[in-house]
Amino acid sequence: xxxxxxxxxxxxxxxxxxxxxxxxxxxxxxxxxxxxxxxxxxxxxxxxxxxxxxxxxxxxxxxxxxxxxxxxxxxxxxxxxxxxxxxxxxxxxxxxxxxxxxxxxxxxxxxxxxxxxxxxxxxxxxxxxxxxxxxxxxxxxxxxxxxxxxxxxxxxxxxxxxxxxxxxxxxxxxxxxxxxxxxxxxxxxxxxxxxxxxxxxxxxxxxxxxxxxxxxxxxxxxxxxxxxxxxxxxxxxxxxxxxxxxxxxxxxxxxxxxxxxxxxxxxxxxxxxxxxxxxxxxxxxxxxxxxxxxxxxxxxxxxxxxxxxxxxxxxxxxxxxxxxxxxxxxxxxxxxxxxxxxxxxxxxxxxxxxxxxxxxxxxxxxxxxxxxxxxxxxxxxxxxxxxxxxxxxxxxxxxxxxxxxxxxxxxxxxxxxxxxxxxxxxxxxxxxxxxxxxxxxxxxxxxxxxxxxxxxxxxxxxxxxxxxxxxxxxxxxxxxxxxxxxxxxxxxxxxxxxxxxxxxxxxxxxxxxxxxxxxxxxxxxxxxxxxxxxxxxxxxxxxxxxxxxxx
Amino acid sequence: xxxxxxxxxxxxxxxxxxxxxxxxxxxxxxxxxxxxxxxxxxxxxxxxxxxxxxxxxxxxxxxxxxxxxxxxxxxxxxxxxxxxxxxxxxxxxxxxxxxxxxxxxxxxxxxxxxxxxxxxxxxxxxxxxxxxxxxxxxxxxxxxxxxxxxxxxxxxxxxxxxxxxxxxxxxxxxxxxxxxxxxxxxxxxxxxxxxxxxxxxxxxxxxxxxxxxxxxxxxxxxxxxxxxxxxxxxxxxxxxxxxxxxxxxxxxxxxxxxxxxxxxxxxxxxxxxxxxxxxxxxxxxxxxxxxxxxxxxxxxxxxxxxx
Numbered sequence: 001x002x003x004x005x006x007x008x009x010x011x012x013x014x015x016x017x018x019x020x021x022x023x024x025x026x027x028x029x030x031x032x033x034x035x036x037x038x039x040x041x042x043x044x045x046x047x048x049x050x051x052x053x054x055x056x057x058x059x060x061x062x063x064x065x066x067x068x069x070x071x072x073x074x075x076x077x078x079x080x081x082x083x084x085x086x087x088x089x090x091x092x093x094x095x096x097x098x099x100x101x102x103x104x105x106x107x108x109x110x111x112x113x114x115x116x117x118x119x120x121x122x123x124x125x126x127x128x129x130x131x132x133x134x135x136x137x138x139x140x141x142x143x144x145x146x147x148x149x150x151x152x153x154x155x156x157x158x159x160x161x162x163x164x165x166x167x168x169x170x171x172x173x174x175x176x177x178x179x180x181x182x183x184x185x186x187x188x189x190x191x192x193x194x195x196x197x198x199x200x201x202x203x204x205x206x207x208x209x210x211x212x213x214x215x216x217x218x219x220x221x222x223x224x225x226x227x228x229x230x231x232x233x234x235x236x237x238x239x240x241x242x243x244x245x246x247x248x249x250x251x252x253x254x255x256x257x258x259x260x261x262x263x264x265x266x267x268x269x270x271x272x273x274x275x276x277x278x279x280x281x282x283x284x285x286x287x288x289x290x291x292x293x294x295x296x297x298x299x300x301x302x303x304x305x306x307x308x309x310x311x312x313x314x315x316x317x318x319x320x321x322x323x324x325x326x327x328x329x330x331x332x333x334x335x336x337x338x339x340x341x342x343x344x345x346x347x348x349x350x351x352x353x354x355x356x357x358x359x360x361x362x363x364x365x366x367x368x369x370x371x372x373x374x375x376x377x378x379x380x381x382x383x384x385x386x387x388x389x390x391x392x393x394x395x396x397x398x399x400x401x402x403x404x405x406x407x408x409x410x411x412x413x414x415x416x417x418x419x420x421x422x423x424x425x426x427x428x429x430x431x432x433x434x435x436x437x438x439x440x441x442x443x444x445x446x447x448x449x450x451x452x453x454x455x456x457x458x459x460x461x462x463x464x465x466x467x468x469x470x471x472x473x474x475x476x477x478x479x480x481x482x483x484x485x486x487x488x489x490x491x492x493x494x495x496x497x498x499x500x501x502x503x504x505x506x507x508x509x510x511x512x513x514x515x516x517x518x519x520x521x522x523x524x525x526x527x528x529x530x531x532x533x534x535x536x537x538x539x540x541x542x543x544x545x546x547x548x549x550x551x
Numbered sequence: 552x553x554x555x556x557x558x559x560x561x562x563x564x565x566x567x568x569x570x571x572x573x574x575x576x577x578x579x580x581x582x583x584x585x586x587x588x589x590x591x592x593x594x595x596x597x598x599x600x601x602x603x604x605x606x607x608x609x610x611x612x613x614x615x616x617x618x619x620x621x622x623x624x625x626x627x628x629x630x631x632x633x634x635x636x637x638x639x640x641x642x643x644x645x646x647x648x649x650x651x652x653x654x655x656x657x658x659x660x661x662x663x664x665x666x667x668x669x670x671x672x673x674x675x676x677x678x679x680x681x682x683x684x685x686x687x688x689x690x691x692x693x694x695x696x697x698x699x700x701x702x703x704x705x706x707x708x709x710x711x712x713x714x715x716x717x718x719x720x721x722x723x724x725x726x727x728x729x730x731x732x733x734x735x736x737x738x739x740x741x742x743x744x745x746x747x748x749x750x751x752x753x754x755x756x757x758x759x760x761x762x763x764x765x766x767x768x769x770x771x772x773x774x775x776x777x778x779x780x781x782x783x784x785x786x787x788x789x790x791x792x793x794x795x796x797x798x799x800x801x802x803x804x805x806x807x808x809x810x811x812x813x814x815x816x817x818x819x820x821x822x823x824x825x826x827x828x829x830x831x832x833x834x835x836x837x838x839x840x841x842x843x844x845x846x847x848x849x850x851x852x853x854x855x856x857x858x
Binding site for chain 1: 589603633635703718720
């Protein structure tokens, strides 16, 4: 999944607006909230959460954190994973995998229902998957379905959607046939693109089926209203088959994109129970104010911000040069002082929790060693090394990053860096042109797991088949390709882990891109909110366990 | 008079056509398209998307098709980003909110602006005049994106006034955005009124009115103000058009579900139909406001009569 653009937009925006004013003001002393609530549950179980307008609430089309934030409350799928990586059944009571790893059979539990009262059947799954893979649906995440037989051909318009390898054997049995063994299939089956869909609502209302009044859902919450750009209200689904939430109602107040300062103001004025993220200009004030001390919650995100390097460029083809560039960065300084984000320094490209990851074997921060590497590569003190260009999409944060790189690489390695800023869509288009893939040097990259499986990293990002793709440009290692392709299909977890460990070793030696940090999130949560948490994947906040304590 | 109005309304057609053409050309010249995403969209999907939205047709045909849709069905197209909404939904749901905020702000700006302008003029070069004009310059020069957050910080977060920091739905939600939005126009109108009044009260016919022994109040309101208002109305008409089409910053700062923000976000989203629909809407509103202003002249100044 792409690096979320919300924050970038935001940093750019706030630079002109609220940040200027608010940052100039000294913090005010307000009567402090009692830091510990009185105990017991509040009578009114309502939570008020900030959000931006979701681009869609259709699970088959969703690709972003904002949409998912609401979708995961409204819809369930076959299986889920806990943070430790253990699988559990949701709609699926049990499932079998054939010994060759090709056929998956899911047995749905009885008594699961749509919000219109109709039972959820295996046909709902079959219909949803065939609809999502159909190129006419234009689902960005249809690639999730690719391991299923014929999926890719259908998506490329070469086969009929009806030939997809999924079949409802009866109302409660779903049989899935894969193209080839894929060890990560159950991980994929836990994602929203594979949720069942209410065919009747979609056929009746078309694009408008997700509007309040039209939408048919199956999760622990149901939609009570959606006033666009204003508010989404969810209420507890009293007919939910599983454990019902304590919360009676969730009120998502919709802010314009980038309105982080406004969210914080509303939080401080007790209009919200949660504020997600602290605007960079406010970080110092909030962190130094004892009032907020117990309200700051930090979460890890499964993702890495890195600097993509064009391995096609002659001077960047030598791994010693790439390593030298990476070894001179002071990641903690960058995180704390330059970007003021919550993050952990990254040495491996893979975030914690991804099988095979081993940051210990990656190059560390070491300026002297980096200088030696550059000298070995034929560029002592940067002599003879051409000026390189760092390209980034318009945002205050990435500009600051660029300026840091410019200064740091000049100082330590004698390398001159030119900065090139592009508007987001211009950047996206430019990045895929053949001209760009030949001429650019380094650019701002980042990746968040769609599902916590090594396939989503080792295969999707760095396999040479992904070149030119999103981040791999010109890096190719036949051993690596062979290993990760084998690992993708390996069903024996131990063997699989060994294979990915080998792949990690190759990445650490070759350093195709420069890892910078692993993403984190910093929320402000009122003391009366219990069990607020976010998913490591894409950072959406499931509300099922959230409780409101008496103030 | 009616003939004139009709002629002016008909003139709207070439104006809108020009706006349409310009926006159409500009967004086709802008690099980056709606389907440029971090993860590349497969070609087959792009083809379907292009076919669905008619982007696979030659440019001239896209130009004509959209135009025909607008003219015959008032169909402004779908939103590429918010697929559950059409451009008509967006305008229908959010434009009234912008109008509401804009009209209230304008009513306040006009009432206070003109009053303060008159006061300033008749007390020219007094302390009151200086104070009022200081605020007028402040109001005219400090942008909404500074005023808005400043009000939030000062009134709500510091003084604890019981108002929401933003949002929509109750009259309380309107207070701060209306003040923020009204401040600039009020200041501009006050300055225009003052300048215009100063000119008029030196005119001979005012001296005559005074010489006749009319009370000062009658002189100012009945004789001076009516003429002094002509330039003010010109400005007010343009300001009104700007204010009711929604201010991006005011809507952004106070989370108002208005149309103004779409003018900006549709560009970064490359949401062409939204950008087009909103541009046409704004052009229409501005052109109509200008027409109303011109017609108002006729009522205010007997020397101006339209054939």
